[in-house]
Amino acid sequence: MSGQGEPIPMTATRSGPLSGTAEVPGDKSISHRALILGAMAVGETRITGLLEGQDVLDTAKAMRSFGAEVTRHGEGRWSVHGVGVGGFAEPDDVIDCGNSGTGVRLIMGTMATSPITATFTGDASLRKRPMGRVTDPLALFGARAFGRQGGRLPMTVVGAADPVPVRYLVPVPSAQVKSAVLLAGLNAPGQTVVIEREPTRDHSERMLRGFGAELGVEDTAEGRMITLAGQPELRPQSVSVPRDPSSAAFPVCAALIVEGSEILVPGVSQNPTRNGLFTTLVEMGADIGFLNPREEGGEPVADLRVRASALKGIKVPEARAASMIDEYPILAAVAAFAEGTTVMRGVKELRVKESDRIDAMARGLEACGVRVEEEEDMLIVHGMGPGGVPGGATAATHLDHRIAMSFLILGLASKRPVSVDDGSPIATSFPTFESLMTGLGASIARAGR
Structure with missing residues (x-):
């Protein structure tokens, strides 16, 4: 599955019990950052467990374009x-970032304080996504960006010849924006300060410290303040990438x-800025055991033992949104099988992901017979109980890998099969999804097979 070229329609059918071991890929967020910081270090960084999805492969290609030597030695x-x-x-x-919003925004930040010019593009989905949330703070360093109307790709970024450090209050919770500013700050003199009112995933902070950057974090009246000393010499590292909690969600x-x-x-990452979905599922009554907790590559991990469960609808705390923003689509699918209503607030960030994920999930769930309500910043799913979802529809994925996977999971427990119009984008983040799920006993097939 490529996410490019001809669509790949897929269908999921009600399945018997799933069993076995699901070895999900390496964490996508950490994989991107390992390649980028490795390219900014002096010497050789070795990475194991790198996610080899198309998003990450596009970042590896980009680092080669900027002069780093990037080599694959095996799986x-x-x-x-x-x-x-x-x-x-x-x-x-031109730097083609495919479907990856994380890749393009982090790479823009990385080059924005060097006196070079780069032009970025991506697939049809990425070209619809707004880049102003990153280019606006990068302009404070002295970088300039020229793109399509609405701050969209293709876009040319002219890096600052004489960058200045910045102090930036992130207006919306976004690890991508925070990380882009921190990466830009690496090549600016003095101290760059980023303040976020709500904590977001902290992989950049952890990894920057690991590579030798001088970085401090403190809680202040304004919010979580991150202070980075500019122009360090980053030291190469050996990075062991933990397994991706966003992939494990499926x-x-x-x-x-x-x-x-x-x-x-x-081996699933249990980083507290990423594990909001698992906390929510347990509150819904999920039987999930967190076994053998340990640390790998500077990140907490655990083995998850999961058993089928009778779930109940809950109100997901709005403050938890940043720690599970990518998991709301699959949570919405699960909520359809719960008893009662699941309310998800503080989720407007989903409107500007690979697709408008609130709208995509709402329309697909309605087509499958599930009652939903939505507002700009909210999604409500009225559960139909175990096995109660009628199904029998084809969901539009809008070139969004998480929408595609969420509806295929929905189909495994629905009364009638559920199809997606295009499963090809799944390769951007979870290239082994199809084989992993069928290996557990899931009935998922491509059209014509």
Whole structure:
């Protein structure tokens, strides 16, 4: 599955109990950052467990375009010979980031304080997504950006020849914006300060420290304040990428709603800025055991034992949104099988993801016979109980991998099959999704097979 070219229609059918071990891929957020910081270090960084989805592969290609030597040595094993902070060369061609909002925004930040020019583009979905939320703070460093109307790709970024450090209050909870500003701050003199009112995933802060950056974090009256000292010499590292909780969400949720299921999902990141979905599922009554807690690559991980469960609807705390923003689509699918109503507030960020995820989930769930309500910043799903979802519809995925996977999981427990119009975008983040799920016993097939 490529996310490019011809659509790949897929269908999920009500399945028998799922069983076995689900070894999900490496964390996408950490994989992006390992490649980028490796390219900014002096010497060789070695990475194991790298997610080899298209989003991450596009970031690896981009780092090569900026002058780093990036080599694959085997499944998940990569090395990066970096060029140092401020050492990026001007790329010869357009940087194509495919479907990856994380990739393009972090890379823009990384090059914005070097005196080079780069042009960025992506697939049809990425070209619809707003870049102003990143280019606006990058302009404070002295960078300039020229894009399509509405601040959309294709876009050319002219890096600052004489960057200045900035102090920036992030207007909306966004790890991408925060990380882009911090990466830009690496090549600016003095201290760059980022303040976020609501904490977001902290992989950048953890990894920057690991590579030798001087970075401090404190809670203040304004919010969480991150202070970064500019122009360090980053040291190459050995990075072990933990398994992605956003990918683990799909087999975990499938096992919860398919009667009689029991699976093990080993080595999943339990970073507290990323584990909001698992906390929410447990509150809904999910039987999830967190076994063998440990630390890998500077990140807390655990093995998840998951058994089919009778779930109840809840009101998800609005403050939890930042820690599970990518998991609301699959939560909405699971909520359809709960008893009672699940209320999700503080989720307007979903409107500007790969698709308008609130609208995409609402329309698809309605087509499958589930009653939903939506507002700009809210989604409500009225659960139909175990096995109660009628199904029998084809959901439009809008080139969004998480929408595609969420409706395929929905179909595994619905009364009638559920199809998606295009499963190809799944490869951007979870290239082994199809084989992993069918290996557990899930009935998922491509059209014509």
